[in-house]
Amino acid sequence: MQTPTWKSICAMLCLLLLLPALFPVKAAAETVPAKVVRVGSFEDTFNYVNEKGVRKGYGYELLQTLSGYTGWQLEYVTCDWSDCFEKLKNGEIDIMGDISYTEDRTEEMLFSDEPMGEEKDYLYADLSxxxxxxxxxxxxxxxxxxxxxxxxPEVMLTEWEEKYDLKTQHVNISNNEDAKQKLANHEIDCFVSMEESFWTELGISTITRVGSSDIYYAINKDRADIKEELDNAMRALEDADPFYTADLYKRYFSMDYTPILTGEEKAWLKKHGAIRMGFLTGDSGVSVYDPSTGELTGTITDYIRFAKDCLGNQELEFQMVGYDSQKAELDALKSGEIDMVFHFDQSPNLAEEYRVACTNTTWTSNMMAVTNKEHFNETQANRVAVPQNKISLTRYLAVYYPQWEIVDCAAQEDAARLVKDGQADCFVTGVSSQETYSKKYDFYSVPLPNPAKSCFAVNSGNGILLSIPNKTIKAMPANMLTASLAMYKSAARKVTLSEFIRDNFFMVLLVSSIFVAVILLAILKLLRKARKAEAAARKAANDTQELNAKLQIAAENAESANRAKSTFLFNMSHDIRTPMNAIIGYADLASRHSDDPAKLKKYMENIQVCGQNLLMLLNNVLDLARIENDKTEMEYSVSDVEKDFRNCIAMFRNQADSKGQTLTVTTQLPYPYIYADIPHLTEVCTNLVSNAVKYTGNGGTIRCGVTQKPSEKEGWCDTVVTVADNGIGMSQEFQKHIFEPFERERTSTVSKVEGSGIGMGIVKKLVGLMGGTVEVESKIGVGSTFTVTIPCRIASEEEAQAKREIDPSDQKCLCGTRILLTEDNDLNAEIATELLQEEGCTVDRAKDGVECVDMLEKAANGTYQLILMDVQMPVMNGYDATKKIRKMDDPQKANIPIVAMTANAFSEDKQVALDAGMNDHIAKPINMSVLVPTLRKYL
Structure with missing residues (x-):
């Protein structure tokens, strides 16, 4: 027998390696179905179904998160507490949560290695x-x-009572309803219950926590596989996010309640009388007293207005006492002349030094170092100029910057002069006032990472009084005083609030007038076109008698079109005058009520809404004109379908909420990333949802959905958008004409709903340009359903991954960013500057392209991080200025980011800006939700 050669052995090995390729294993290509796990679902505080039928709760959300690691398909089986135990034992369900671990239960079921959470039991009582x-x-x-x-819980209560040597009588309560009833009938004085915030709605508060116990997942005895997968998933979640369960517990069980005064606190107030509150008479934005008029303004007035009746069961009275210095104010507190100080630095060292007790934080203030140094390093031993009366600032610097040397001075202006003369490296001030010194002295402003925290202060040991202002802080909306302080600081920078309103009033009227003028010009163009068509038809009818009948029909059609557009003009006149009347009326009211912040805010919000309505009218008219003149260009890019769709719907949330409407969104997207014309598809959805909200009454329902179907064309799918409402509906006759421009249903006029009648025409034409279809089903008094189907190419995995890596939610702070704003219009410049300063930016302005180029050339490298460039300007326009900047010898200046900010809003305008060398394009009016992310992208 011959020994096989090495060549023979190699040939056999190669043949073996090729066999799997020749005969692939079919099972390997098959998708393994998800494991179905049956979950026992009983209602308690960890799992429940809300009034809308949505499943919620700590336990429900945690198990859903864990199933993302295990790949389980959860199937919920409804049962009560005892049923669930029986179903778990006999195998009708596989797992249930919220179970206490006991030794006897381990004989009948398995438990997760780690607890899923903790049950906390509190003692509740009516503390009034x-x-x-x-x-x-x-x-x-x-x-x-x-x-x-x-x-x-009773065992815990007994142990707690023994700890504090208490003797009480235990009364059995079966559930929360039983506890409420027995408390109302005086059968009990207090009770033990889990941590639940709804008790405070009945005026019931917690006394203390009597105990807590861990709860686990219980698993069917025969399903060790489920236990192993669950334990692995819980460990993986702990490694990935160690604070996940703590954050989830806080979200569902945080003691969010409306505080009330206890009997002890009410007795103190009754005996003591009004709370004497000390304040500084010249504390800008916080408390400013005018002795000539006796008027007190600032954040303190907002607090007093809110605090006096925020605790529900008793009004608070305050007696205001003003002081010229913080030392005099603290001396008065120590001597008992006043009960509390309104504005105190929340520093434990300062509290110890003055023997006071600090409340919880009332507001925070971002701090800025103002310096003449282009490169300022806060970690170095800098010399900082500090006014002698700034006790809290001295303490702030001692805590956060102990290495800095303090240079005393008399006032803030002296501090600025010391920095200018080189005797100090910087001085520290708030964000709201740094801009004044930066402009006046050409200083740099550097944001400091540690904000200053403020609080109220009372004498140390006065626990009852300390509790009362703390409860008012708890009852206060989040950041109420921080926002109030920003408003008063901002107002202080203006000459008067009335002048500010008047400035905005004229700006609104000017912008609105421009809107109206452009809309009317577009309408006149359409009417002129219709009249020319009518004249041509009449001339053709007179040329020959043989075509008289046909030409007569053509003339009638043209005349009909002309009447439709004339009707449209009248409708537009009504729809323009309605928001214009509101804008002028609210602006007049704003000027009359400039001293009432609440009314002022409401009026300005209404003016903004009306302005947006006018802008939408303008966009629709211009879009229709562009479509009819074949000027519309399609721009396809990768779309995250669900995100883009939900962002579109989100624009109408506030409008729907104001009418008490239910606006729901559903998605079913096998292909989450597709190629689409995102701006035009968004415009289609916007018109459909806008109409649904507009023509649906108060309390109505609007359902928006997006799904996908496979297409006959390989690599494509049909994206289907559905918008359904239960509004006023349409007649069968009108449905034949709904997609014709300028058409309006009679019922829309009867129901007093404004509309220009061009939105659906735009929808039809845009959908047609995208190769899709739009259908409508409607019945008067029942509602309408619009269905849009668009064929879309499916994005490849590489294209989808590239889209995922783009992070539009980058929240890089704009504080300290220095921007060169090039704008020839004073009103536009003032608006842009104010908005950017609210974001923490420093803004320098150039009035034309020549001045912009000159300022950039003279500035040191790094002075400006970005240029916002208007396009149409005198002397030198924005395009030429950009081209000149790009040719600068200094590469750092030549490559500075330049963003066009212009009223030239069409796609071809954007392309012209990019061709000129600009990095991006923002259309006016300024939308901060668009501008801020764009700036972050280049910073």
């Missing part, structure tokens, strides 16, 4: 009673306490 106080547990002696007897 003067015979029960949270600060003295002895007041509970002899009281009747409701608890579910024979359970772990």
């Amino acid at each position: 009673r003067e015979d029960i106080t949270a600060s003295d547990f002895k007041t509970l002696n002899g009281k009747k306490i409701g608890v579910l007897m024979g359970t772990e």
Whole structure:
């Protein structure tokens, strides 16, 4: 027998390696179906179904998150507490949550290695009673306490009572409703329950926590596979996000309640009378007192207005006492002349030094170092100029910048002069006032990372009084005083608030007039076109008698079109005058009520809404004109379908909420990334949803959905957008004409709903340009359903990945960014500057292209991080200025980001800007939700 050669062996090995390719294993290509896991679903505070039928709760959301690691398909089986136990034992369900671990239960079921959460039991009582106080547990002696007897909460209660040597009487309560009833009938004085915020709605508050216990997932005895996968998933989640369960618990069980005064606090107020509150008479934005008029302005007035009746069960009275210095104010507090100080730096060192107790934080203030140094390093041993009366600022610097040397001076202006003369490296001030010194002295402003925190202060040891302002802070909307301070600081920078309103009033009228003029010009152009068509038809009819009948029909059609457009002009006149009347009326009201911030805010919001309506009218008219003149260009890019669709719908949330409408969004997208003309598809959806909200009454329902179907064309799909409402509906006759421009249903006029009648015409034409179809089903009094189907190419995995890597939510702070704004119009420049300064930017202005180029050439490298460039300007326009900047010898200046900010808003205008060398394009009116992300992209 011959020994095989090495060549023979190699040939056999190659043949073996080729076999799998020749005979592939079919099973390997098949998708393994998801494992179905049946979950016992019983209602408690960890799992529940809300009034809309949506499943919610800590336990529900945690298990959904864990299923993302295990790949389970969860199937919920409804049962009550006892049923779930039986179903788990006999195998009808596989898993249930919120179960306490006991040794006897381990014989019948498996438990997760780690707890899924913690049950906390609290003692609740009506603390407005003067015979029960949270600060003295002895007041509970002899009281009747409701608890579910024979359970772990009663064991915890007993142990807690033994710890504090309390003697009480336990009364059995079966559930929350039983506890409410027994409390109302005085059968119990207090009770034990889990942490739930709804008790405070009944005026019931927590006294203390009596105990807590871990809860676990329980698994069917025969499903060790589920236990293993669950334990692995819980460990993976802990590694990926160690604080996930803590954050989830806080979201669902945070004690979010409306505080009320206890009996003890009410007794103190009754005996003491009004709370004497000290304030500084010249604290800009915080508290400013005018002795000539006796008027007090600033954040303090907003707090007093809110705090006096925010605690529900008793109004608070305040007696205001003003002081010229913080030292005099603190001396008055120490001597008992006043009860509390309104504005105090929240520093434990300062509190210790002055023997005061600090409340919770009332507001925070971002701090800026103002310097003449182009490159300022906060970590170095800098010399900082500090006015002698700034006690809190001195303490702030001692805590955060101990290496800095303090140079004393008399006032803030002296601090600025010391920096200018080189005797100090910087001085520190708030964001709102740094701009003044930056412009006046050509200083640089550097944001400091540590904000200053403010609070109220009372004498140390006065716990009852300390609790009262803390409760008003708790009841206050988040950041209320921070926002109030920003408003008053901003107002202080103007000559008067009335002048500011008047400036905005004329700006609004000017912009509105421009809108109206452009709309009317577009309408006149359309009417002229119609009249020319009518004249041509009449001339043709007179040329020959043989075609008289046909020409007569053509003339009638042209005349009909002319009448439709004339009707449209009248409708537009009405629809323009309606928001214009509101704008002028609200602006007049704003000037009359400039001293009322609440009314002022409401009027300005209404003016903004009306302005947006006018802008939408303008866009629709111009879009229709561009479509009819074949000027519309399609621009396809990769779309994250669900995100783009939800962003479009989100624009109408506030409008729907104001009418009490339910606006729902559903998606079913096998291909999440497709190629689409995002701006035009958004315009189609905007018109459909806008009409649905407009023509649906108060309390109505609007359902918006986007799905996808496979296409016969390989690599393509049909994207289907559906907008359905239960509004006023349309007649069958009108449905034949709904997509014709300028057509309006009679019922829309009867129902007093304004509309120009061109939105649906735009929808039809845009959908046609995208190769799609639009259909409508409607019935009067029942509602309407619009269905748009667009063929779309499916994005490849590489294209989808590139789209995912773009992070539009980058929240890089704009604080300290220095921008060169090139704008010839004073009103536009003022608006842009104010908006950018609100974002923390420093803004320098050039009035034309020549001045812009000159300022950039003279500035040191790095002075400006970005240029906002208008296009149409005298002397030198924005395009020429950009081209000149791009040719500069200094490469850093030549490559500075330049963003066009112009009223030239069409796609071809954007292309012209890019061709001139600009990096991006922003259309006016300025939309900060578009401008800010664009700036972040280049910073």
